[in-house]
Amino acid sequence: MASLTPPRAPQKPVVRSHHGHDVVDAYEWLRDKEDPEVIAHLEAENAYTAEQTDHLAALRETIFEEIKNRVQETDLGVPVREGSWWYYSRTAEGKQYGIHCRAPISGPDDWTPPAIAADRAAEGEQVLLDGNVEAEGHDFFSLGSFDVSADGTRLAWAVDTTGDERYLLRVRDLETGRDLDDRVEDTAPGAVFDATGEWIFYPTVDEAWRPDTIWRHRVGTTGDDVVVMTEPDERFWIGVGLTRSRQYLLIEMGSKITSETWLLDATHPTGEFRVVWPRREGVEYEVEHAVIAGSDRLLVVHNDGAENFELVDVPADDPTSTTDRQVVVPHSASVRLESVDAFAGHLVVEYRREALPRFSVVPLGPDGIGEPVEVEFDEPLFSAGASGGPEFAQPTVRFVHTSFTTPSTVVDLDVRNGERRVLKRQVVLGDYDSADYQQAREWATAADGTRIPISLVWRRDAVRVGEPAPLHLYGYGSYEHSIDPGFSVARLSMLDRGVVFAVAHVRGGGEMGRAWYEQGKTLSKKNTFTDFVDVADHLIAEGRTSPELLVAEGGSAGGLLMGAVANIAPERFAGIVAAVPFVDALTSILDPSLPLTVIEWDEWGDPLHDPEVYEYMASYSPYENVREGATYPRILAVTSLNDTRVLYVEPAKWAARLRDVGAPVLLKTEMSAGHGGVSGRYESWRERAFELAWLLDVLGRA
Template sequence: MTTAPQVPAAKKVPVTRVHHGDEVVDHYEWLREKEDPEVIAFLEAQNALTEADTAELADLRTAIYGEIKARTQETDMSVPSRRGRYWYYARTVEGKQYPLRCRAPIAGEDDWDPPTVSGDDPLPGEQVLLDSNLDAEGTDFYSLGAFSVTDDGDLLAYSVDVKGDERYTLRFKDLRTGEMLAETVENTAPGATWSHDGRHIFYLTVDDAWRPDTVWRHDLGAGTDDVKVFHEPDERFWVGIGGTRSDKYLMIGLGSKITSEVHVLSADDPTGEFRVVWPRRDGVEYDVEHAVIGGEDRFLITHNENAENFELLDAPADDPTDTRVLVPHSDEMRIEGVDAFADQLVLSYRRGATPRISIADIRDASSATEVSFEEVTFDEPLSTTGLAGNPEWAAPRLRIGYSSFIEPSEVIDLDVRTGERILLKRQVVLGEYDAGDYEQRREWVTAADGTQIPLSIVSRKDVSRPAPTLLYGYGSYEASMDPGFSIARLSLLDRGVVFVIAHVRGGGEMGRHWYENGKTLTKKNTFTDFVDAAQHLVDTGATTPSQLVGEGGSAGGLLIGAVANLAPELFSGILAVVPFVDPLTSILDPSLPLTVIEWDEWGNPLENAEVYEYMKSYSPYENVAAVAYPSILAITSLNDTRVMYTEAAKWVARLQDTTTSDNPILLKTEMSAGHGGVSGRYKQWEEVAFEHAWVLRQTRAI
């Protein structure tokens, strides 16, 4: 007879922390020692407990995995995008974990109609640039960090991470011969950008806190040391590099949470000096895009100086201080950026918690003052519209993507001049899927302070109320949870689960003010908004506490961890994925990865006693109490460098020791993965099936 494993009793080793006169004793900080065999033993014991507790769900997991697989066209192909002399695309093959990245030659210079996507046969003349299935052989984890082809199409640079720690090895391939070049670059950050000459490649490295801080130039084949092009010493700033779609400029972008700066260099002069567009000013964020209007090189600058929701400026490329307003600030519209093409500009923004785009035809414009934008609309109001793969500057049509919660995603070519829309591909859902069987709607919840909080609600039309419900939230970094279709979600919906997103403050759905009122010293609005959303669902009879599960991941894990302390009685289950649940300990330690750059988001508790007290008052780990917690499942990864496994491990240890209920508190640690979890689509489906089966049990849907 097999005995079920007992809850691992984590030892207590008191570690004292003193800040601003406040003394805190932390008994589980020892779990931070990743190399300690006792720590690994604790995590493995927790995995055994989770496996035993969820063993009864094995058949359900198998069924859900089978449903995802059966609905997915496993052998498939993305819509080819033209770049230079080739159509570039990705193919998936049934039974293989990773896509194949391929290209095929264009028929001629005027060939702008992408080849038909069949999903079964390679295109004529296909060349496989990278088969990640072969590249990943012998590894438990595989992540692609860069994939960049030279302008002439002759060389490929790509980088891989085989541990999950986001340290990549940059490799080079001669696409003319198919041979791998001998030289590599170790320990890079994701991304790589070629110069025009196809000889120099720019890449990033990170500091000890995993912050991309340095841009390097590698002279391929020269045998010389790489050149440090730029270094950012301020630990608040994250560095990135890329090129404009026009291929005319290389751009280095620096960004903290509240301040940015852009440096530009002609792509024809890769060994030259970058120049600053606007010197950084604290609290001013801006982005730069290159456009050609009326035959002149222009910089389009999206910024927030005295414009909370941002405005769009136009300026000569050689004098970016000589600005004119192209799209003014609006309280009703949050401008998110602009993209430039030879013949059109595309403005991306959100209004009414919905992402939208508008297009300006600039073919006949002699100056920016003649530019006017027209919104692209669809019949379904609860949807997402945005740019799809558009690498080519001179493309005569614009490629856009469209999706909703219940409609499979679409890729569309839009003729800007005529308005004609050409459907290139609709996501295939195998089986008997009918969008008419489902519904999506928007509801508004009145928060305690009177603020109206939007909810997105998705379900089958025939669901009966009160219904099993999964309530999801994020609410940080101005990130928006926009409508999107999910094949995996159908396994929940078809079993009667209602899926709800609470668009809480701290996100960006309702504009910049929505973000500002859910960060630093207003962060608690994020948590109370979610509680108010849950209470609304219960009060209106949509669900009951015994049928309600709350979910959040990463910074959303902070949300759901805080909610577990604020209103444990409202939930049957709490699903926390790579959760940021020990924020005060992390943000107090500048030596930990990514801490300093987070101070603009959460505040600096090291220097500010008010911030310290405020963070301590909501930190999930700090506020674990002797109350009846619902069932909790925390999922983390041993090699995560963004939210360390320690956060979930400490939180679960304290919950298990403190809860007054018999509801299981579970921890599942992926022992060879990073922040994004396991790699490979079949492994990811298995993980989704594991989570969904647990949700179905906790919502009483089974």
């Protein structure tokens, strides 16, 4: 059978004009996914990718089986107490989706999660929702809302069966197991009951897929929903929630740089919300209700005059007071304060120091707030953070600890005596031994002198430090999102084949504080790309790897990073995986009619109205900067047809332009998925096996 030739999308040039520049775009026609020619082109790309990777079929199956055989397929999460029930999810061998269950508590003082067997129902267990049943007849299934009323009698749940992030909201009677007649189409994730269980508050989105309106729905009615609040500013998202104390409903609004919170007494759900702090451009804050020394207080984490944020305590009935206000956690230039959780007897404060997430427990007593105690871990690299817990009165802190070598571990810390109780450690079947692997932190020096942290992990007996080894370098670097050390079953298939895994903690992320983020956004965005190249250069110079043994990966905004470094330094890498990549950034950010564009102007700048931003983005946007004559590494671009965040057209156009200059590029499009890719766990394992097999092939380890 003759080999397929690389698909060549026909050129249909259109001209865009902005700020005196005329840009010819030959592949913008690929945006119309209703056009049969577009679908035919994507299917041709898929066929070509399938043929070009056919020789990896056995390796893909081997890696899939390795992942599957390391996972305890019949398993369950650690139960979480809420009201009179322990809530948990279980998985069953051969089933794609989780099964959401609950079992009754033994009494009001029962704070010890029950030991429930993974392979059989607990005493009194009730199945609230079986994702496998609800997914029947659908190629895609995703829950967007899942909230149980305070009295435990009703479930609000919402499902997306196409991947476009529009959810059908339903209400289930948990005493009968039947769904009520309530049906609300096209909601956004995040519906919640009020404290009475009589009302549901839920968000909807505008035409740009921005959550912009909060509605109130009375359970048992249809068609009479009331708009509670609408956010007209196109830069802002809106969401709704209930405080852990169940004393207040909250509506939160936020752009990339500004936020505002409104409160309502939860016992009067049809009343009027009141603002906590009126919004001020550039001021971000989050609110938590606490009862301190018998008084209702609001704990506010904010950045007003505090770049890395501080925590203040203000009266709930007068939050703007300057006389009755105290600083609980002061600003620090070296510590990025992130959040606070309030419980009846303690607070949990989360923060980031030296590129690692950490947390402290702060006791609450009759005299007020005590001294914080940091929870420590004996590893050079780790991630640790509180996992919340819905019960205000709980005397324990539930937290999760993990690292590159430590499987995810759920622990309850007893605030009264400091004792830790390991509730569950992620089961890794087979012969996994954390002592076989080593993790380390290194620092690269950027061209401007900035020190860039690098996290690494490798198998001790498969890599000789000082000898170049195959190395898989991952990066993101946007939205102040941090890539923290974490365990991955799938990654073991690479480590056991002698591949070193590394994370470049480049600017634009949040690893080193707010300034780290500011130095990698808008008119400083190129620092993200040059930092990644400088990290690659450091790893090569230190003898960790070599260009022919170095592959890179990033997704979404990290896919933009991949596209940029492919243009800047194609000779540094043997291969690049770009997942749902934001590679046609300038075109997208120029068009306010596209989903989420206006919201993104605070992150990238506004090229539509600002010539300087236009020039700057035009100088790095991957699609515009594909280089004629450059020797590109092998590139695999993965996308989804129904993605509403990074549209499939971006990698489709990018691949077409790369192919014009002879770059060895493959494009793989999931034809029934969204931004997160395929939805079932087995399908997601197969997708990851596909990507890892391709990377191993590039590295000569297939």
